[in-house]
Amino acid sequence: MKNCLLISTMFLTGIVSAQDSISPKLVEEIQQPQPILENKNLPTFKNSLGELKINIDSSGDKNVKFGFSNQVWFRYLENNPGTAVNGVPQDRTYDAGIRRMRITLNAQLTQAYSIFLQFGINNQSFISGGGTGTGGNGQGKKPQIFFMDAYNELAIVPRVNAETKKPNKNHLYLGAGLHSWSGISRITNASTTKLLTADLPVFHFPNIEVSDQFARQFGIFAHGEFNKLNYRVAVNKPFATNRQPGVGEIVDNNQGGKLSYAGYGMYQFLEKETTATSFLAGTYLGAKKVFNIGAGIYTSADATLAQPEAEVFRSYDNTMIGVDAFLDMPIGKPSKEMAISVYSAFFDYNFGPNYLRTNGIMNPGKKDPNFTGIAAVEGYGNAKYLLGSGQMWFTQAGFVLPKFSHQLKVQPFVSYTLKDLDGLNDLAHFYDVGANLFILSQNAKLAYQYSSRPLFEAESKQLLTRRGEHLFTLQIAL
Numbered sequence: 001m002k003n004c005l006l007i008s009t010m011f012l013t014g015i016v017s018a019q020d021s022i023s024p025k026l027v028e029e030i031q032q033p034q035p036i037l038e039n040k041n042l043p044t045f046k047n048s049l050g051e052l053k054i055n056i057d058s059s060g061d062k063n064v065k066f067g068f069s070n071q072v073w074f075r076y077l078e079n080n081p082g083t084a085v086n087g088v089p090q091d092r093t094y095d096a097g098i099r100r101m102r103i104t105l106n107a108q109l110t111q112a113y114s115i116f117l118q119f120g121i122n123n124q125s126f127i128s129g130g131g132t133g134t135g136g137n138g139q140g141k142k143p144q145i146f147f148m149d150a151y152n153e154l155a156i157v158p159r160v161n162a163e164t165k166k167p168n169k170n171h172l173y174l175g176a177g178l179h180s181w182s183g184i185s186r187i188t189n190a191s192t193t194k195l196l197t198a199d200l201p202v203f204h205f206p207n208i209e210v211s212d213q214f215a216r217q218f219g220i221f222a223h224g225e226f227n228k229l230n231y232r233v234a235v236n237k238p239f240a241t242n243r244q245p246g247v248g249e250i251v252d253n254n255q256g257g258k259l260s261y262a263g264y265g266m267y268q269f270l271e272k273e274t275t276a277t278s279f280l281a282g283t284y285l286g287a288k289k290v291f292n293i294g295a296g297i298y299t300s301a302d303a304t305l306a307q308p309e310a311e312v313f314r315s316y317d318n319t320m321i322g323v324d325a326f327l328d329m330p331i332g333k334p335s336k337e338m339a340i341s342v343y344s345a346f347f348d349y350n351f352g353p354n355y356l357r358t359n360g361i362m363n364p365g366k367k368d369p370n371f372t373g374i375a376a377v378e379g380y381g382n383a384k385y386l387l388g389s390g391q392m393w394f395t396q397a398g399f400v401l402p403k404f405s406h407q408l409k410v411q412p413f414v415s416y417t418l419k420d421l422d423g424l425n426d427l428a429h430f431y432d433v434g435a436n437l438f439i440l441s442q443n444a445k446l447a448y449q450y451s452s453r454p455l456f457e458a459e460s461k462q463l464l465t466r467r468g469e470h471l472f473t474l475q476i477a478l
Contacts, residue, residue, distance in 0.1 A: 286339025
């Protein structure tokens, strides 16, 4: 931590020194919010905060951009049967925490070369996310800051011509490091500060915190645009896993050290989206007219290991495929500033026979040792079946209500996920419904969401019951 503080201090000192050569006019421009787009027929969201950018030279080719975001969660959870929270049996739990706190830094050293860094914390609640123990060093306190992204990027064909200063029709960038230029789908590359729903469904990150680090892997990547085709490809070294399966189990195990290969492409029928970073918006609130269709893949050889019978082991290749469509545009009279946003994606995952994985976001619960009823196979707290070998379909839709304020906007939304997993004997249906209240465009918003999840019985792998959770989140992002 001391090293991080020393590096930060040295960097900021360098920025302050660099500012000596920046004209007052440039500094003034940094502080002024910029509209989201220039088309006067679409909403401009004049109250948005713009970006925090420091130009190092008069041309603006050398600059540093900063980003800050914080998502605070408050929840009312209906716990799975047999749950104890902090050692006390609880059917329902009030919860608070920080889902995401991020700081990003993008340094454009020349028009051809840049560095992107993102660090922060994720998933700290009142009971989890930090160290171990109780009291002043309790497990919910003092989580460790870590880097999510740290990569270098080289412009082979830049977006803007260096001589004419006009946009190039096509562009191509190469990069290397710890990155999130991922395959499979649009939502696998989602911007967490421009979500339609209050949170992501997470299953679209097939290796989350197993052979990746918060959906990132080390590797080399390329991304760019050819006419209306936007694409990204990567060759990565997955994080090592070495779990050993019991008889009849299949688990993550890539001890053979094979590489992973990923790619995603989308054809942009209407306006083009900006892909200076890997993250794609879940909604533009009608600030763009976008209709894209896309497809992607992730594959890695010998990534899971099964023991079908005693002392017999078999490795399986992992392959995940996704196809999706995204529509976001204004509708109705321009003065009403209404908009629709729809996203739908189909996934086919193959980890090997009957592979299943459970997950509970910021799960506060553990097993109640005195519980004598029927427990769900997923476990305790808010755990659910996240993903597995099989097919999944996800759809979300939102509608920006007619304008009633110069500053505020309201956007109700719904989402639905169908999981047809080989290891379960019933279909799994997941539902979400809620609304966003935008205060400063997407820089400041409040969101409410109710989610309903299915739970399965251990022996039959059939539907046992359902549980829900109420989520209220406050987001500030720049």
